[in-house]
Amino acid sequence: GAVVSQHPSWVICKSGTSVKIECRSLDFQATTMFWYRQFPKQSLMLMATSNEGSKATYEQGVEKDKFLINHASLTLSTLTVTSAHPEDSSFYICSARDSAQRGSRYQPQHFGDGTRLSIL
Amino acid sequence: GIQVEQSPPDLILQEGANSTLRCNFSDSVNNLQWFHQNPWGQLINLFYIPSGTKQNGRLSATTVATERYSLLYISSSQTTDSGVYFCAVGLEAGTALIFGKGTTLSVSS
Numbered sequence: 001g002a003v004v005s006q007h008p009s010w011v012i013c014k015s016g017t018s019v020k021i022e023c024r025s026l027d028f029q030a031t032t033m034f035w036y037r038q039f040p041k042q043s044l045m046l047m048a049t050s051n052e053g054s055k056a057t058y059e060q061g062v063e064k065d066k067f068l069i070n071h072a073s074l075t076l077s078t079l080t081v082t083s084a085h086p087e088d089s090s091f092y093i094c095s096a097r098d099s100a101q102r103g104s105r106y107q108p109q110h111f112g113d114g115t116r117l118s119i120l
Numbered sequence: 121g122i123q124v125e126q127s128p129p130d131l132i133l134q135e136g137a138n139s140t141l142r143c144n145f146s147d148s149v150n151n152l153q154w155f156h157q158n159p160w161g162q163l164i165n166l167f168y169i170p171s172g173t174k175q176n177g178r179l180s181a182t183t184v185a186t187e188r189y190s191l192l193y194i195s196s197s198q199t200t201d202s203g204v205y206f207c208a209v210g211l212e213a214g215t216a217l218i219f220g221k222g223t224t225l226s227v228s229s
Contacts, residue, residue, distance in 0.1 A: 095216075107214055108168035114161045
């Protein structure tokens with residue numbers, strides 16, 4: 001089955017540092033990937049859409065200069081939290097759809113296992 | 121934007137009981153998925169079900185797209201079923217999913 005790998009799974013760092021999170025589709029290609037954020041005891045909220053070879057699109061209220069997204073290949077998207085502060089502590093999770101399934105009747109989103117980010 | 125409402129928000133069951141979780145959505149969708157989020161945060165995909173009925177072991181799901189709702193049935197619940205169940209919908213295939221607030225299920229032995 002389609003697998004999305006996310007790395008790292010857990011990161012703790014000091015306030016002011018930048019943290020990069022990787023999202024890889026292991027056995028399929030994805031022209032589009034999505035990044036979500038989940039605060040404790042809340043639902044998942046879409047942050048941005050990552051498009052291979054072009055700029056990401058951000059949801060309202062998400063700072064594009066704070067959350068840098070790069071989608072340089074058909075299997076990798078990265079989210080960099082720049083100058084992270086304690087309020088950026090959250091659970092970040094990515095998803096992707098197999099581009100080969102476009103037009104088919106079966107087009108689920110596949111999710112990574114998430115990254116728990118703690119900023120001290 | 122599209123609204124996704126899940127009910128009940130919390131559910132407490134004894135092991136062996138059956139339950140039904142509901143998801144209402146406010147617009148036509150081309151993607152609907154049910155997930156179980158375990159205590160480690162992993163989202164386990166249960167069903168991809170934009171319409172129709174599917175079954176997988178003790179779980180089954182039905183989506184009535186024309187009436188804009190989906191149901192997740194859990195039979196003979198086990199303690200390992202505990203966690204948060206999310207319904208998520210996409211307006212178009214391949215687009216981002218919009219999540220409901222989830223149903224927190226607690227199954228005790």
